Amino acid sequence: MSDAIIELESVSKTYGSGAAETKAISEVSMTVERGGWVAIMGPSGHGKSTLLQLIGGLDRPSAGRIVLDGSELGTLDAAELAAVRGKKIGFVFQFFNLMPHLTALENVEIALWLGGGARSNGRAMDLLERFGLGDKAHHLPSMLSGGQQQRVAIARALANEPDILLMDEPTGNLDSGSEAELLALLGELNKAGKTLLMVTHNPTVASHALRLVRVKDGRIEEDRSNGV
């Protein structure tokens, strides 16, 4: 049995106050083991992305505690939280979210710089080559296909060798060919020991994960291991 890398205890998140108060997450508790691969599914607007943002330290919960690889996020100040984001977590977004004015290589390098990890261009180039983008290193994102952009985004997320990858609809804007490639890549990363957490609408994509969590109305409705 592996140890827990992500722990949530009665985590809630509310937006607004008074009559306009909306509860995005209601007392969610869950644990993700190191090396796990969890797919979070559920209808739009039911708190999937909010959950991911809270785990990633992009937002703070209104109540409850989140422990990430031994650090309780609630006790960290803004700079410490930024350091956790930079070193322990890699984010992958639906819309790739690359910096439009930086080349593929620079998009990876900026993560190396901001995460405070190894600053050599060598590492950024190695990552791009590993994902078959060596010849596109000096292209701007606008010159790359969706699949290529998402691979750059994953290279960026892996730049500082985080233990956890948090992905919000990682295949949402990919064609089926690129989607299959990405899933194969994620499988490899998971085998190599990375903990993967991905929000998805797509049951086929979700079926690749080892565990499935369904969220509805800000609560966990179902949590089961995936029979692959």
Added chain:
Amino acid sequence: MNLWTLVWRNLLRRRGRFVFTLAGISMGMAAFVALMTIGQGLTKEIKKQAQGLGANLVVTPKGWCAYEQISVLTGEQLPEAIPMPELEKIRGVAGVKSAIPYLNEKTAFRNQPVPVIGVWPEEMRTLQKWSIDSGRYFNSPDERGIVVGAAIAKQFKLKPGDEFTVRGKPIPVIGILREAGSKDDIATFIPLTLAQQIYDVQDKVSFIAVQVSDLEKMEATSLKIQEVANVAVVTDKQLVSSVLSIVGSVGAAMQAVAAVGVLAAAFGIVNTLLTAVHERRREIGIMQALGSTRRTLFMAFMLESGLYGLLGGILGVTIGVLAAYLFGSYLTDNAFTASLQQSQTVMIDYGTIILTLSFSVCLALFAGLYPAYRATKLSPVEAMRHV
């Protein structure tokens, strides 16, 4: 990848906005530098001319206006208003080391106006330490001859032995003065008695330059002179400050206009950066997700702002100095500068350049504070919501 690379890329990604923002700050700074450069050159020139006078006190008729005081420094024509007996009284005052009269007149030579100054040859030579470039100096206090300033000699191609005319009367050129870089270059000198005779002002002079024997007692000497003679006395410092106040009031008005320009440019930077923060809010969110601290974001915007200041300052200084050279003479066209060569009123001062660059950078950094603060206040989730 580091902060500098990121900032430089950000700066250049909207070329049009970059150019226009830079143009704003450059123009503001250019106006600032041009006016400072011209003003300083003028001030230095005025002080130099006052030194060239070699006097501690200047005795003038009562009721002279500032324009006439300026003319003492420029060698322009002046009313002949102090009777010779007053001069004798002044020479008799204790504490007066020397009192030398000037009769500032003007003649037309080959249809050009030329200042003609009547002086006491021996006393003037001691006071001014003139040296002769060609020919010789006056042999006697009433010799019929003229000594010509270097610039005038050059302008009319005069050499010793040539004939000059003062009010139509022929006078031989006996010597050319060596170039002194002062108003003496653009004047001609004849013995006072000859000048009084030609201009028919037998016993009058324009003003008197007085050297005191003890600088400590300058004030007392000045009062004594005013007791014995019916004249006004100004110290060389008063003369300079009164001239500077005229030049300065014009300069201050121009500098106020430049300051408004600079201020508008600073608002331009604020505007550009606020737009940039708004445009880049998603990227700010991504940077935060990648581990950027608020400090890094703040620094990135401050650096971008500072670069606007530095580049705008460098461009502004260059344009300003060029403008000062090209238009300096038009901007400072007044009684004082009219008689000076254009280049003398423009002075490049490294202090001004460094001051302007620092000012430009500091102003830009100040302008960047609010936009940079706004960038750090964006929450990563909020920032990334804007896809």
